Amino acid sequence: MWSTGSACRSKYGVVCAICALTVLLVLHFVREYVLPNEFLATSFTTFPHGVIRTSSGHIFSDQPAPHGKSITDLCFVVERSRFLLNSGGFHVGHWGFALTSILGELEKHFRKYNDCFERANVIFTDSKASRNKLTKIKSSAAQSEYATSTLSVLSVLTGLEFELARYGDEKNNLTTTCYQQNTMFVDAGRFPTDDGWIGRFASNASRVISEYFKCNQSATDDVLIYNRRGTRRIRNEADVVSTLHRKGLATKILTPNELSPMEQICEVTKNRKMIITPHGGHQGSFLFKRQGVAVVVVSPKSALLECYRFFVKRSDPWYSIKGEHAWSCSAECSHSKDAFVDPSCDNTCARRARSENADVSLAALERIVAMHFHSGEDIAVISG
Numbered sequence: 001m002w003s004t005g006s007a008c009r010s011k012y013g014v015v016c017a018i019c020a021l022t023v024l025l026v027l028h029f030v031r032e033y034v035l036p037n038e039f040l041a042t043s044f045t046t047f048p049h050g051v052i053r054t055s056s057g058h059i060f061s062d063q064p065a066p067h068g069k070s071i072t073d074l075c076f077v078v079e080r081s082r083f084l085l086n087s088g089g090f091h092v093g094h095w096g097f098a099l100t101s102i103l104g105e106l107e108k109h110f111r112k113y114n115d116c117f118e119r120a121n122v123i124f125t126d127s128k129a130s131r132n133k134l135t136k137i138k139s140s141a142a143q144s145e146y147a148t149s150t151l152s153v154l155s156v157l158t159g160l161e162f163e164l165a166r167y168g169d170e171k172n173n174l175t176t177t178c179y180q181q182n183t184m185f186v187d188a189g190r191f192p193t194d195d196g197w198i199g200r201f202a203s204n205a206s207r208v209i210s211e212y213f214k215c216n217q218s219a220t221d222d223v224l225i226y227n228r229r230g231t232r233r234i235r236n237e238a239d240v241v242s243t244l245h246r247k248g249l250a251t252k253i254l255t256p257n258e259l260s261p262m263e264q265i266c267e268v269t270k271n272r273k274m275i276i277t278p279h280g281g282h283q284g285s286f287l288f289k290r291q292g293v294a295v296v297v298v299s300p301k302s303a304l305l306e307c308y309r310f311f312v313k314r315s316d317p318w319y320s321i322k323g324e325h326a327w328s329c330s331a332e333c334s335h336s337k338d339a340f341v342d343p344s345c346d347n348t349c350a351r352r353a354r355s356e357n358a359d360v361s362l363a364a365l366e367r368i369v370a371m372h373f374h375s376g377e378d379i380a381v382i383s384g
Contacts, residue, residue, distance in 0.1 A: 071116065071182050073117065073119045074117045075120075075178035075182055076098075076102050076105075076120060076123065076186055077125055077184070077186070078098050078187075079189075080188050081188050082126045082189075083188045084098075084140065089144070090140050090146060093280070093308070094189065095147060097186075097189070097190060098122075098186045100192045100287055100311065101190075103154070103287075104192075104196065104199075105184045107200070117160060117182070119163065120154075120158075121165050122162065123178075124137050124138055124141060145260070146264070147164065149262045150265070151163070151164065153205070153209060156209075156213075191310070192311065193310060195310050205287075209265060209266065209269050209288060210269065213262060215262075217270055217290075219270040221251055221252040222249040223249050223251040223272065224272055225252070225275075226275055227254070227277070229255055231356065231357065232280050232305075232358065233358070234276075234278050234298055235357050237360075240276065243362050247366075249274075256282045264285045268285050268288055268290070269288060269289065269290050270293075271290060271293075274295070275295050276296040277296070277298070278299075279297055279300075283308040284311075286308055289311070289316075291313060292316065292317075294316075294317035295317070295318050296320075296365075301358065302353045303345045304322050304341055304345075305353060309329055314330065319372070320333040320339070321360060321361060324361045326364035326365070326367045327340070
């Protein structure tokens with residue numbers, strides 16, 4: 001009996017050992033491969049339960065930091081990060097949405113953050129992105145010279161060392177713990193609807209950029225036509241130049257493709273009178289624009305397109321041209337006095353308009369020039 005029972009116990013012991021080993025292997029797989037990706041794909045409207053280590057080497061907790069624990073890092077979690085990808089790669093405009101939110105949060109809590117924190121880590125997530133899409137987003141951001149350039153600017157503006165969370169072979173050596181009190185959520189899919197995010201950081205941007213990044217603030221031109229390649233470009237830019245020249249305004253034409261990311265930032269900080277530009281993500285750099293420089297946004301004839309009005313202060317002059325119509329935008333352009341909005345243009349119409357190019361109505365442009373400079377006299381004399 002003893003030998004039979006011993007054999008049975010031995011047999012069951014082997015089975016138990018195999019089961020235990022299988023459970024451990026499954027748990028290891030879940031911890032290393034399933035939980036990190038599923039966790040990063042959540043909406044982050046609330047913290048997940050417990051503590052989970054993500055593939056980026058960061059740890060998120062739904063608990064406050066332990067009493068007495070020193071925390072020197074901030075965590076900015078960028079939600080709806082799928083908007084950071086477009087057909088051309090990294091989307092400058094939607095990245096600007098995230099940056100304005102980051103600066104706004106820091107403005108609201110500057111005293112607390114300035115006293116406690118040294119570094120800010122930017123982490124990407126999206127509740128609707130597939131695992132592969134999320135990996136592509138992370139890779140695109142990590143490889144984007146524009147993203148790293150703008151974070152360098154934010155580091156100088158705020159005194160915090162900003163860093164993208166790296167992944168894969170380029171993963172950071174650091175391991176950051178993101179607790180309730182050092183984590184903030186920003187949205188790459190939501191543009192600012194007022195200028196409340198603008199405080200001393202954004203207000204000092206052109207001066208700080210000039211000092212630390214050696215940007216030449218002077219401009220030999222009065223007006224920059226900041227055009228695009230591909231869709232939504234201004235087709236009659238030569239006619240626009242001629243019209244402005246007759247008004248006494250020296251004009252230069254550039255596209256973002258001609259400039260490095262830091263040159264794009266430097267260009268919008270220059271001391272000129274006006275920037276004329278079609279609607280597009282390249283306006284993401286306008287969050288660093290020199291205050292007081294007027295912006296004229298040209299929409300395709302079939303739809304009014306806007307996102308970037310409050311990348312600048314409400315008091316900054318901002319104008320809209322759509323077909324033959326021209327008006328000043330004291331608020332969002334679609335809600336400003338004299339705005340021309342076609343109520344029959346639905347989302348399908350707006351999406352179609354994004355594939356169109358635009359011819360600037362010269363009559364509309366002349367009305368804006370007269371509106372902005374308040375006279376038909378020689379502009380060089382009026383505006384100095």
